[in-house]
Structure formats: C-alpha cells, structure tokens
Amino acid sequence: MNTVLLDKMNTIKTLNHIADSGLKVFNKKTFTVDNNSENPDAIVVRSFNMHSVEFGNKLKAIARAGAGVNNIPVEKCTEEGIVVFNTPGANANAVKEMVLASLLAASRNLFAGVAWTKTLEAEREQVSKLVEAGKKQFVGKEIKGKTLGVIGLGAIGALVANDALNLDMDVIGFDPFISVDTAWNLSRNVQRAMTIEQLFAESDYITVHVPLTEDTRGMFNQKAFSIMKQGVHILNFSRGELVNEIDMAVALEDGSVGKFITDFPNENVLKMKNTVCIPHLGASTVESEENCAVMAARQVKVFLETGNIKNSVNFPNAEIPYTGKRRVTAFHRNVPNMVGQITAAFSTYQLNIADMVNRSRGGYAYTMIDIDNEITDEIIPGLVEKINQIDGIVTARII
Incomplete structure (x- = not known):
C-alpha cells in the first residue's frame, strides 16, 4: 500500500539517451530531469533492461519510448x-519505410x-565487363501484381498495407483484434x-506486425x-521469437521459403x-526517436499533472478533462464496493463529487474523482x- 501526494516538483530520470525534443516537454517550473536521482517520480527509457532495477517509493510511472516493453518488469510495476x-504508432512510419x-x-x-559488386574493387578496368557478365545471377522479381500478406493491422501493418496497394500489389490482411481506429x-x-x-496460402510475400505472446511465439514454423506458396518471402520486423529458427533453416534450405528478411539477426540466423x-534498424531514424521521446514524455507529464x-x-x-479542481486518483484491486468505499471517505469531510x-x-481498476468543493491543505x-x-x-x- 502506497498512498502519496503529488509533489510540487516532479523528478524525471532517463535510463537511455532520450531526444532533446522529448525532454523539452518537461517544463522547468514543475519538472526536473535528474539522471542521478535514486527516487524519481517517473522514468523514461528506451531499451535499457530494467528487470534488476530497484524502484524508489516515489516512482509513479515508466514510459517506454517505443512499442515493446519486454525490458520492463510490467507485472512487478502493476503490483x-x-x-x-x-x-504505439510513434515509430510506425519508420518501420513501414524499412x-x-x-x-x-x-x-x-x-x-x-551490392555485396558482390563490392568484391570487384580490385579488378580495376575489368569491373564494367565483370558486372555485365555477373549480373545474371541476381535477376529478381517485380512486386507489382504479387500478393502481400500482412499479419497484424495495427499502426505499422495498416501503413504497410495501404502503401503496398499504391505499389500495385494485391494485399490481404489478417487481424482478429483490429481496432476501430485502424x-x-x-x-x-x-x-x-x-x-x-x-x-x-494466398501470399507471395508475408510481413508480420504482431506482439510476442505465448500464442504468437514460433508462429512461423514447419x-x-x-x-505457404513455394518460395514465399517472409519479412519479420516485429520480434525474432515469432520464428521457429530450426524450421526456418530447413525451409530456406529446401526452397519452401525463398527468402527470409529479418531485423533480428543472431548466431543461428546469420548461418541460414x-x-x-x-x-535492428526498423525504427532507427532521427524522426522516429524524436516522435517516441515526445510521445513518452507527454504521456508521463499528463499523468503526473x-x-x-x-x-x-x-x-x-x-481520462477526464482536467479543470484544475482537486482530483483523487486510486489504483486498486478490481473487487466489489471499492468505489463506494472511496466515495464514503469523501462524505466524512462533506466533499461533493x-x-x-x-x-x-483484469484484476485491477483505476478510479479518478474530481472534488467539487474548495478544500484546504x-x-x-x-x-x-x-x-x-x-x-x-x-x-x-491527490492532485
């Protein structure tokens, strides 16, 4: 149990380099960025592994400047x-372009x-002749008229699907949990x-944009x-663990899969x-890092304020529009009569809602109540x- 008041000055700590455009969101009147703080009010992080980090008793929020949160002990935070x-969506355009x-x-x-051409550097005046003779080994295929399968139609998948249509591809999508906004x-x-x-069965190319869960782990398997069609190309810019690497190696060897493009190389994949x-360049753009930093910072700022x-x-x-009235927020177990008990505390002081x-x-709930009365400290x-x-x-x- 940890009941706290909102401090007049909130301390923010970063565990990775966070773009200046994000840090500027925290105004100096009510926020200070102190990376040496042992007990900050909030942490902004990118890929830093937080599973062994000790949390101070003031910590109220952690913002991941990115989509995946595998580096954060989410269950511990909830407790x-x-x-x-x-x-979500802040780096979508960067990943889509990649x-x-x-x-x-x-x-x-x-x-x-390109890799082969670089090997010709020492051939001097013979380069042009060798290029003409050797280019036949790299004859490829045009994507126009081919079918792209998009698994997961969230922020990234929807952008990929729409732009692939503009490249004259046929696009088929699968997402049983598609949101109304998407x-x-x-x-x-x-x-x-x-x-x-x-x-x-219908795709010539397949790209996947889903989170890693127990249901999606190893979904690309024998x-x-x-x-799939013989020689299908598979692109994975989501999570490496979505692919069963043993089965993928076999499929690439016998030609069942024509090509595997992945943003998550490891010792096994490099040998395939x-x-x-x-x-891992999917979201590595200046614009993406700035977008993620700004979005993460704004969410923390709004929550603390x-x-x-x-x-x-x-x-x-x-969300409730903030009017400046005193506000009580409570994170609690999702059990009967919690709201009634909270509002009963108000009646003790004759406070109106x-x-x-x-x-x-799940097993938790969040309650926000604005107090109508003027109340003293x-x-x-x-x-x-x-x-x-x-x-x-x-x-x-109490805010």
Whole structure:
C-alpha cells in the first residue's frame, strides 16, 4: 500500500539517451530531469533492461519510448501501482519505410548484388565487363501484381498495407483484434483473410506486425510453411521469437521459403541460406526517436499533472478533462464496493463529487474523482489516511 501526494516538483530520470525534443516537454517550473536521482517520480527509457532495477517509493510511472516493453518488469510495476506507458504508432512510419524498402530490395536481390559488386574493387578496368557478365545471377522479381500478406493491422501493418496497394500489389490482411481506429484508416481495397491459414496460402510475400505472446511465439514454423506458396518471402520486423529458427533453416534450405528478411539477426540466423539480416534498424531514424521521446514524455507529464492515462500496457486507459479542481486518483484491486468505499471517505469531510471515472483491467481498476468543493491543505492528510485504510488500495494520489 502506497498512498502519496503529488509533489510540487516532479523528478524525471532517463535510463537511455532520450531526444532533446522529448525532454523539452518537461517544463522547468514543475519538472526536473535528474539522471542521478535514486527516487524519481517517473522514468523514461528506451531499451535499457530494467528487470534488476530497484524502484524508489516515489516512482509513479515508466514510459517506454517505443512499442515493446519486454525490458520492463510490467507485472512487478502493476503490483506496486506503477503505470507503464509505451508509444504505439510513434515509430510506425519508420518501420513501414524499412519494410517496404526491404521488400523491394530483397525481391530484386539488391542486397546480394551490392555485396558482390563490392568484391570487384580490385579488378580495376575489368569491373564494367565483370558486372555485365555477373549480373545474371541476381535477376529478381517485380512486386507489382504479387500478393502481400500482412499479419497484424495495427499502426505499422495498416501503413504497410495501404502503401503496398499504391505499389500495385494485391494485399490481404489478417487481424482478429483490429481496432476501430485502424479500420477507419485501412484502405477498403485490403482484402480480409478469415483465417491466418488463408493468408499463408494466398501470399507471395508475408510481413508480420504482431506482439510476442505465448500464442504468437514460433508462429512461423514447419506447419505454417507447409501451407505457404513455394518460395514465399517472409519479412519479420516485429520480434525474432515469432520464428521457429530450426524450421526456418530447413525451409530456406529446401526452397519452401525463398527468402527470409529479418531485423533480428543472431548466431543461428546469420548461418541460414537466403537470409537478409538487418541490424535492428526498423525504427532507427532521427524522426522516429524524436516522435517516441515526445510521445513518452507527454504521456508521463499528463499523468503526473492530471492523473489521466493513455497508452498504458498495465493500467486501464482513463481520462477526464482536467479543470484544475482537486482530483483523487486510486489504483486498486478490481473487487466489489471499492468505489463506494472511496466515495464514503469523501462524505466524512462533506466533499461533493464533480466528476468521476472508473475503469478496470483484469484484476485491477483505476478510479479518478474530481472534488467539487474548495478544500484546504489541512483536509488532505485526513482524506489520504481514510483512503489509505481501504483494503485493496495499491496507490492513491491527490492532485
């Protein structure tokens, strides 16, 4: 149980280099960035492994400047009432451009051709003749008129699908959990696969944009390859563990898979035939890093100043327009009568409720209540204590 008041000055700590455009979001009147702090109010991180990091008792939020949160102990954060944010969509355009560039380059054998040409450097005046003689080995295929299967139609997948249509490809998509926002942004010309097996069977190229879960781990395996077209090209810019590497090596060797393009090389993948290994460059652009930093910082700032939550991976999203009234926020167990007990604490001090929201996520819930009355600082400690005594409260703040 950890009930706290909002400090007048919030300390932000970064565990990686965060773009200056993101840090500028934190105004100096109410925020200070101190990377030496042992007990910050919030942490902004990129890929730093936080699983062995000790959390101070003031820590309220961690923001990942990126989509994946495997480097953050999310379950531990939930148990301690620390909200974890990510930045979905902030790097979507960067990854989309890399997917399409790799799709084109791999289809035309550009990577192998460029690498071969560099070996001719010592041939001097013979280079032109050798190029003309050797280029036949790199004859590729045009993507126009071919079918691209897109697995996962979130921020990245939808952009890839739409732009592939503009390259005159036929596009088929599969995503049983597609959001309303994505559906609005997705071209009506993207065909819908009713099953992933249908997508496997109809695609000449397959690109995957789904998170790593127990259901998606190893989804590209011998069974999947047996359904696909002979010589299919597979692109993975999501997570390396989506691919069963033993099965992929066999499929590449016998030609079931024509080419494997991955942003996640390792010792095993580097040995595979017909594999294009990219050094995790999907989101590595100046613009992407800035977009992620700004989005992460804004989410932390809004949460610390208003309690509103958007793009959390462990708390429910919840927002009330902030009017400057005193606001109580509580993260608690999702059990009966929690809201009733919290509001009962208000009645002790004859406080009226101006607005309220309660959202749940799994075994936990988040409640925000705006107080209609003008209240003095003398009332706050008693109200804090009342809320703190409620069984099931994990963290609470008065803003």
